Amino acid sequence: MSGDSFYLEQGTKAKPGINNDGKRIKLPKIGWVRLHEPLPITAFHNCVISRKADRWFIAFKYEIEQPATSPDRPIVGVDIGIKELAVYSNGQTFANPKAYRRMSRKMKRLQRRVSKRVKGSNNRKKAVSKLAKLHLKVSNIRKDAIHKLTTYLAKNHIEIKIEDLQVKAFLKNHKLAGAISDCGMYEFKRQLEYKTQNFSSKLTVVDRFFPSSQICSSCCNHRHKMPLKVRVFECPNCGNIQDRDLNAARNIERWFEGIFIPERSELAVSSTVSACGVDKSDSSHAIATVKQEVNTKITHVQLSLDLGSSG
Template sequence: MLLSFKTELKPNNRQVTKFRQHCGVARHAYNWAHSIILEVLNARETDKTVKIPSAIDLHKRLVAEVKPLYPWYYESSKASPQQALAELRTAWDRCFKKVSKQPRFKKKGASGDSFYLEQGTKTKPGINNDGKRVKLPKIGWVRLHEPLPVTAFHNCVISRKADRWFIAFKCEVEQPVTPPNRPVVGVDIGIKELAVCSNGQTFANLKAYRRMSRKMKRLQRRVSKRLKGSSNRKKASSKLAKLHLKVSNIRKDAIHKLTTYLAKNHSEVKIEDLHVKAFLKNHKLAGAIADCGMYEFKRQVEYKTQKFSSKLTLVDRFFPSSQICSICCNHRHKMPLKVRVFECPNCGNVQDRDLNAARNIERWFEGIFIPERSELAVSSTPVSTGESRQTR
């Protein structure tokens, strides 16, 4: 199976200079082509016969017009500016189809610096990896932060985040062997707990952004007070970027461990097909929902179930899993988010709200009968003065 790897590099100062040079060449080609397309679009307002250049047309013009003026283009790999033009054309195609907004010019020093390298073909890859180092074209052998399978590949992407460099590539690996007779599990994703499984296992939500918010605000104020273009501002921005990267890594680590456990130890994983973009419109919960990484959880479960030969089932988003009793299937009245305990007025079942929803998700199937909502409602008796919060 084809699997992608992304790991950190340990370049020396000379190699970091080469990396930044490749990023600059790719950014220059991207911005140059972007200005060309904007000029063509302005010309099309009066003359519709003007053709929007394709990625191949832009590359031909780049070779004929730009490279002779800037000889430092030849010091970098030719694949980097060529791929930048292809990415720009893809961004404009998405804009024309109204899938995304209009692309913008790339700014020097942004955290999203990256470039593309290619050598050889799919049948005869030219980028070698000996497990501890990788040999990149125009750069040479670069040390890896962690050992990787010894293999060869014909293309890769080098990216930078907070002064740390990463490499991403694809290679063929063997399908992992999984044990037979694995159970089925239903998973309820939430804010209080990252995930609650139908077997009773819970995974805590680390809330990395919330924990680091005070420190992040302090660093943001420090950046805003520094003079633009000064060395102190660059140092403050670097510290802020490292903190953002730390928050992102904590969130990704928790999601990776959760999704690997679900896909590896269960034959079928059932999750709700949540509309995360609609959830983010709730400005009271948008920060907490974004800190959970719900969309990233769904993305990782999709490819990891294929990796471990499992099945992923997306439960209908309108299935009232939180309102149906998992024992007697009674459909009670609506439950606001502040009610964390499910109480069934029919059979007297009392259990955690998320656990009840996870068990309903596990027994869901296409065309399941949803009972009508019961008129019986659990009375909200006021709590006496001497009763503790835990008992309530």
């Protein structure tokens, strides 16, 4: 047992020993346990039981057929941000729920309440339980948003292009650390890595030094640097005006390995037609593309079901 979770194993993979009848599950040495949600009637070899706040969950793996997908799906570039969780190159946006920000005031109030209670008292235990439930709610809202976003992208697009964001470096900015953590950027990339395999699509990670926010997606002019507070991209060459994140997403979509990016001009008049697709060799900008290939028709799905309150 580790923390608030433990691992159970019964039988073998060929002859699994943990069974269920859809509403209950029979665990070794524990017996039949009722489930809060219905369960697929199947046998499995092992599972992990964990506790979050005052609820118990069970997670296990079983085999399903790989979902059918269309080969005519489009390619999309995705820009991850704080204002909007994701902006697609086709103009669609996915709202950022900002769960922590919306509930931070209530969380601070509950934290003060815990600190004022006497250690070991029942009132302190109740206060800790309420705070844990709120933390779990924030976590669930964030995970739900990221799961919906990554599933939509992997299922409906043949290739997804995202930036190779250095999240650890962003978190060193104390003014933006809280907002960046609330987005779940690392979890977004992690989920896309395995979901693209499940849906026979490909994940391409764009070079982190590619200036997607500085290039005009219309005329490909490479303008001067843009501070984060500037949310609208204005091209001094062609007069193109559009949302900063949408412009970046469109540039991410047209990125390819070995693309030539000339040095930016402080006067913002340099011609950078090659940034829109002329393939020139430049070793300093050659970044390996992460390819996801699928060779099997069977994948593993992990379910986490609520077993109900512990009390």
